[in-house]
Amino acid sequence: MAGMSLDPQIAARLKRGADGLVPAIVQQYDTGEVLMLAWMDDEALHRTLTTGRATYWSRSRGEYWVKGATSGHAQHVKSVALDCDGDTVLLKVDQVGAACHTGDRTCFDADELLP
Amino acid sequence: MAGMSLDPQIAARLKRGADGLVPAIVQQYDTGEVLMLAWMDDEALHRTLTTGRATYWSRSRGEYWVKGATSGHAQHVKSVALDCDGDTVLLKVDQVGAACHTGDRTCFDADELLP
Numbered sequence: 001m002a003g004m005s006l007d008p009q010i011a012a013r014l015k016r017g018a019d020g021l022v023p024a025i026v027q028q029y030d031t032g033e034v035l036m037l038a039w040m041d042d043e044a045l046h047r048t049l050t051t052g053r054a055t056y057w058s059r060s061r062g063e064y065w066v067k068g069a070t071s072g073h074a075q076h077v078k079s080v081a082l083d084c085d086g087d088t089v090l091l092k093v094d095q096v097g098a099a100c101h102t103g104d105r106t107c108f109d110a111d112e113l114l115p
Numbered sequence: 116m117a118g119m120s121l122d123p124q125i126a127a128r129l130k131r132g133a134d135g136l137v138p139a140i141v142q143q144y145d146t147g148e149v150l151m152l153a154w155m156d157d158e159a160l161h162r163t164l165t166t167g168r169a170t171y172w173s174r175s176r177g178e179y180w181v182k183g184a185t186s187g188h189a190q191h192v193k194s195v196a197l198d199c200d201g202d203t204v205l206l207k208v209d210q211v212g213a214a215c216h217t218g219d220r221t222c223f224d225a226d227e228l229l230p
Contacts, residue, residue, distance in 0.1 A: 108198050
């Protein structure tokens with residue numbers, strides 16, 4: 001049925017890892033902050049494109065994960081792009097509250113290696 | 116010998132994939148543009164931290180890759196951070212010229228899926 005799975009023209013360009021996933025870089029659309037990295041399979045990308053809510057595959061829990069469904073810290077999708085190799089997604093979102101489960105705004109705030 | 120491999124305190128926090136690699140998000144430090152995603156093992160991260168030149172593991176060529184070594188499009192490292200899970204690196208760099216091998220400024224310029 002139309003609309004039930006990822007557009008075949010997009011699916012044909014996706015280069016998935018051995019686990020069937022591609023990394024998704026998540027960026028705050030207006031400030032440019034990199035918020036987090038998550039993982040998508042075809043279905044997660046399809047849901048993200050069609051619902052406007054960032055949806056990932058949780059490798060630790062083995063299930064789809066609508067960001068903010070439990071925390072309220074939703075990501076409203078502004079744009080989605082594939083990279084030149086088709087093996088990475090860049091998601092620009094409007095993040096509600098903290099992106100990180102620790103309560104930090106981004107997942108990269110706590111562990112600076114350099115400088 | 117000291118300084119010959121990745122700091123053990125950093126190595127202990129790194130959570131590598133089955134292939135021994137972690138994804139590295141590469142961002143232009145002043146504009147916030149996400150330039151590309153590449154892959155690092157411990158040695159690539161060590162070289163990046165100690166040389167100030169972004170260095171990756173090329174999965175396609177099976178070798179270390181100093182960004183710009185052949186193209187001249189070097190990445191001068193401004194900061195490096197690990198995420199909350201220790202499984203992703205965020206590299207802020209000053210990119211010389213185009214980041215993408217296609218000649219585009221970033222690897223995400225050519226294939227917008229949404230809007």
